[in-house]
Amino acid sequence: xxxxxxxxxxxxxxxWTCKELGNALRGSPxxxxxxxxxxxxxxxxASYNYDAPGASYTLKWTFHNELGxxxxxxxxxxxxxxxxxxxxxxxxxxxxxxxxxxxxxxxDFDDIFQQLKKExxxxxxxxxxxxxxxxxxxxxxxxxxxxxxxxxxxGGSKKKSGGESGNDGGDGDKSRGRPLENxxxxxxxxxxxxxxxxxxxxxxxxxxxxxxAFDLNKLQKFRSKAAKKTETVVNKVPKExxxxxxxxxxRVWDDSPKESxxxxxxxxxxxxxxxxxxxxxxxxxxxxxxxxxxxxxxxxEEEETRKDSNVDSKKKGWFSxxxxxxxxxxxxxxSDLEPALKALKDGLMTKNVAEEIAEKLCESVAASxxxxxxxxxxxxxxxxxxxxxxxxxxxxxxxxxxxILRDVHAAKEQGKPYVVVFVGVNGVGKSTNLAKVAYWLLQxxxxxxxxxxxxxxxxxxxxxxxxxxxxxxxIFEKGYEKDPAIVAKEAIQEASRNGSDVVLVDTAGRMQDxxxxxxxxxxxxxxxxxxxxxxVGEALVGNDAVDQLSKFNQKLGDLSPSPDPRLIDGxxxxxxxTIDDKVGAALSMVxxxxxxxxxxxxxxxxxxxxxxxxxxxxxALLKLEVSRLMICRS
Amino acid sequence: MDKEKxxxxxxxxxxxxxxxxxxxxxxxxxxxxxxxxxxxxTIFLLLVIRLFKRRSANTILLTGLxxxxxxxxxxxxxxxxxxxxxxxxxxxNEGTFILNSETSKKGKINPVHIVDVPGHSRLRPKLxxxxxxxxxxxxxxxxxEFLPNVRAASEYLYDILTKASVVKKKIPxxxxxxxxxxxxxxxxxxxxxxxxxxxxxxxxxxxxxxxxDVTNEYTLGLPGExxxxxxxxxxxxxxxxxxxxxxxxQLEQFIREYVKA
Numbered sequence: 001x002x003x004x005x006x007x008x009x010x011x012x013x014x015x016w017t018c019k020e021l022g023n024a025l026r027g028s029p030x031x032x033x034x035x036x037x038x039x040x041x042x043x044x045x046a047s048y049n050y051d052a053p054g055a056s057y058t059l060k061w062t063f064h065n066e067l068g069x070x071x072x073x074x075x076x077x078x079x080x081x082x083x084x085x086x087x088x089x090x091x092x093x094x095x096x097x098x099x100x101x102x103x104x105x106x107x108d109f110d111d112i113f114q115q116l117k118k119e120x121x122x123x124x125x126x127x128x129x130x131x132x133x134x135x136x137x138x139x140x141x142x143x144x145x146x147x148x149x150x151x152x153x154x155g156g157s158k159k160k161s162g163g164e165s166g167n168d169g170g171d172g173d174k175s176r177g178r179p180l181e182n183x184x185x186x187x188x189x190x191x192x193x194x195x196x197x198x199x200x201x202x203x204x205x206x207x208x209x210x211x212x213a214f215d216l217n218k219l220q221k222f223r224s225k226a227a228k229k230t231e232t233v234v235n236k237v238p239k240e241x242x243x244x245x246x247x248x249x250x251r252v253w254d255d256s257p258k259e260s261x262x263x264x265x266x267x268x269x270x271x272x273x274x275x276x277x278x279x280x281x282x283x284x285x286x287x288x289x290x291x292x293x294x295x296x297x298x299x300x301e302e303e304e305t306r307k308d309s310n311v312d313s314k315k316k317g318w319f320s321x322x323x324x325x326x327x328x329x330x331x332x333x334x335s336d337l338e339p340a341l342k343a344l345k346d347g348l349m350t351k352n353v354a355e356e357i358a359e360k361l362c363e364s365v366a367a368s369x370x371x372x373x374x375x376x377x378x379x380x381x382x383x384x385x386x387x388x389x390x391x392x393x394x395x396x397x398x399x400x401x402x403x404i405l406r407d408v409h410a411a412k413e414q415g416k417p418y419v420v421v422f423v424g425v426n427g428v429g430k431s432t433n434l435a436k437v438a439y440w441l442l443q444x445x446x447x448x449x450x451x452x453x454x455x456x457x458x459x460x461x462x463x464x465x466x467x468x469x470x471x472x473x474x475i476f477e478k479g480y481e482k483d484p485a486i487v488a489k490e491a492i493q494e495a496s497r498n499g500s501d502v503v504l505v506d507t508a509g510r511m512q513d514x515x516x517x518x519x520x521x522x523x524x525x526x527x528x529x530x531x532x533x534x535x536v537g538e539a540l541v542g543n544d545a546v547d548q549l550s551k552f553n554q555k556l557g558d559l560s561p562s563p564d565p566r567l568i569d570g571x572x573x574x575x576x577x578t579i580d581d582k583v584g585a586a587l588s589m590v591x592x593x594x595x596x597x598x599x600x601x602x603x604x605x606x607x608x609x610x611x612x613x614x615x616x617x618x619x620a621l622l623k624l625e626v627s628r629l630m631i632c633r634s
Numbered sequence: 635m636d637k638e639k640x641x642x643x644x645x646x647x648x649x650x651x652x653x654x655x656x657x658x659x660x661x662x663x664x665x666x667x668x669x670x671x672x673x674x675x676t677i678f679l680l681l682v683i684r685l686f687k688r689r690s691a692n693t694i695l696l697t698g699l700x701x702x703x704x705x706x707x708x709x710x711x712x713x714x715x716x717x718x719x720x721x722x723x724x725x726x727n728e729g730t731f732i733l734n735s736e737t738s739k740k741g742k743i744n745p746v747h748i749v750d751v752p753g754h755s756r757l758r759p760k761l762x763x764x765x766x767x768x769x770x771x772x773x774x775x776x777x778x779e780f781l782p783n784v785r786a787a788s789e790y791l792y793d794i795l796t797k798a799s800v801v802k803k804k805i806p807x808x809x810x811x812x813x814x815x816x817x818x819x820x821x822x823x824x825x826x827x828x829x830x831x832x833x834x835x836x837x838x839x840x841x842x843x844x845x846x847d848v849t850n851e852y853t854l855g856l857p858g859e860x861x862x863x864x865x866x867x868x869x870x871x872x873x874x875x876x877x878x879x880x881x882x883x884q885l886e887q888f889i890r891e892y893v894k895a
Contacts (some may be wrong), residue, residue, distance in 0.1 A: 014719045031721055031722045034721060105711075398756065403839060409839055
């Protein structure tokens with residue numbers, strides 16, 4: 001049974017709610033839906049789950065883009081109602097017939113709603129009955145071919161009937177997972193081999209064969225993962241032993257004379273005492289404080305010339321589309337938007353945006369434009385591009401304040417040090433950018449302290465020690481092979497003792513799939529509860545950005561012993577100077593995690609730290625799209 | 635081949651021009667002058683009307699954090715009731731109308747153009763589109779849930795007060811404490827003092843930074859002294875209102891002060 005059905009305008013006024021289903025909703029599901037889904041450009045998704053203390057709802061929605069209306073249905077998650085999508089589209093049609101922008105109360109809609117609801121429920125009942133008949137046929141076929149196959153077929157058909165809700169699919173997978181754990185790998189293989197044979201028998205079985213193939217892949221993944229885990233654990237132990245025993249012999253590549261000295265570090269004693277006084281590094285103003293001058297004129301000229309050159313190519317298509325654009329087309333359909341959106345998606349992907357993200361963005365833009373009436377003298381491509389630009393600006397605009405100095409001052413007033421933890425995979429530039437952030441903070445008269453919690457990588461502690469010496473700030477380190485969580489805890493205590501305002505904690509790089517390392521990381525975060533968890537990601541990453549961030553967030557959430565786990569609060573984008581205009585990684589990371597980009601590292605010296613300039617990124621992402629759009633004319 | 639075609643076109647154009655000239659010469663001169671006069675006059679009228687429109691800005695902006703009650707106030711001003719409730723706005727609500735309380739007055743009243751800008755942080759850029767035509771800004775603050783949101787509110791208010799268009803045109807700002815019908819609502823003086831304190835702190839940290847998307851082009855207040863709203867170049871006043879109980883008289887007073895009836 002539906003809990004609630006709302007119709008409201010995009011401006012926020014509720015036009016109609018169903019009066020019979022008058023149960024007050026727990027929490028505020030509608031506002032949360034708007035804030036975390038529709039405004040986050042995820043309106044292409046099928047549904048949204050909302051959990052409040054005492055209730056868990058699923059919300060489904062549809063838009064009427066021409067009139068600017070939103071229709072939302074709320075129901076309990078445990079009930080898998082099948083008629084909701086149907087009902088929403090019928091209501092949309094009926095309501096848009098009686099909608100008037102001046103009217104604000106629609107009490108006559110109640111009767112129409114009751115009618116539509118009964119119709120939709122009846123239709124859903126019919127569909128359920130016909131599906132059950134189909135299920136019986138499948139079962140009969142299965143019984144002929146033996147037990148294991150039967151199990152997989154039932155799983156397959158279960159998936160089909162509950163096709164709309166992901167939960168049933170999850171159950172199907174679990175039932176298949178159990179025989180895996182018992183070691184009956186061969187049986188499962190045989191079972192899946194037989195299933196495709198039955199495909200020919202029944203057209204509906206096609207889905208079952210697909211799910212069979214999917215699980216085969218999952219099976220292989222499981223095996224390889226298990227093998228990987230044992231490997232990494234084994235490798236860790238012997239690596240740390242020969243650290244100090246073997247001295248490195250110089251490798252001779254050609255006939256050049258042998259170099260005698262490899263080690264260029266200053267002759268400083270082991271515990272960091274300064275024999276030679278080092279001048280504090282002063283390289284001028286950090287780029288964070290410099291304004292960026294955006295030259296917009298030259299870019300627009302380039303676009304114009306490209307436009308003109310491509311107009312001549314297709315005269316016939318141009319004429320008909322010009323005619324359409326002058327007359328103004330009635331109601332954009334999805335098929336009209338498709339070529340323009342596909343061109344945009346390809347364009348985004350050439351700018352190094354992850355494929356999944358580009359897809360979701362295009363779906364969201366399509367959802368917001370479908371059914372809209374084209375104003376006269378506009379082309380479809382320009383409408384789509386304008387909508388995409390707006391969506392991109394909206395995603396990249398930070399949701400919360402990224403003013404770190406203000407947070408530092410606030411923590412200072414409370415008498416606690418402000419703790420920042422740098423996390424990320426291997427080799428993205430955590431230690432380098434940590435030094436850059438320390439330099440920037442120093443320029444604003446903040447007392448910084450570094451904590452060397454990377455106790456794994458050889459040279460990590462020495463690297464930080466060198467930076468600390470150059471910047472003349474204290475560093476807390478305990479050497480190698482210590483528990484990073486405890487080192488961090490002691491560092492924070494030391495900071496509150498010696499009056500440091502900020503503690504920058506460096507951690508070891510780790511792959512997002514590595515379970516034991518992620519566990520140690522979540523322990524570090526849980527024990528020390530830092531003020532800012534900064535994910536360091538490089539701008540060169542492609543589709544892996546999505547995997548890295550989502551897995552990091554997931555592991556931090558799952559493996560944390562507290563009920564309210566800390567997730568990633570901000571992103572630090574590094575190696576930005578190596579990509580010219582393929583800036584898509586920024587978009588992928590912000591979209592998948594919802595965290596704002598707080599810093600951008602654009603070089604390897606202390607001053608190379610900037611803030612993210614939203615407008616220039618959006619411009620870079622959408623440039624060169626004009627030529628592509630010209631070719632795919634509507 | 636092409637040259638021949640161009641030549642032919644040229645000849646055709648010439649012929650057309652000649653025909654047009656003959657046609658024009660055939661019309662009696664009086665009619666011709668009359669026609670030209672009408673065209674020039676209409677163009678002149680349009681330009682004058684456009685100039686007049688720009689001079690009297692009659693837009694009032696309703697802004698503030700998400701959830702402070704702007705959409706409710708908008709509909710109170712327009713219709714006298716907030717109908718069946720509101721949700722988080724995704725788009726601005728615009729309307730040019732006579733305030734609901736004044737519909738009973740007789741005589742011609744100047745309608746007001748009111749814009750309710752969404753408060754969600756992702757939609758902040760929309761405010762800039764309307765600032766150029768604003769005659770007054772109303773910053774709505776939730777008086778009940780004030781303290782948990784004081785930082786976000788003060789940051790937004792600081793951003794608005796330091797925008798170039800607001801400072802140069804000295805757009806008056808009304809700090810409206812909404813939801814005062816609730817028992818746990820704070821007083822307007824308390825809210826004013828808290829905001830002044832927070833903005834003072836912001837001044838210190840913001841002048842140290844200049845971000846790449848520079849919107850804070852001016853600094854507030856006098857250096858060395860604690861910040862007070864009276865130090866702003868534009869006039870800042872404080873008032874109370876309650877959207878749910880239609881207690882919006884102070885808001886209407888402000889609107890009518892700057893958009894003459």
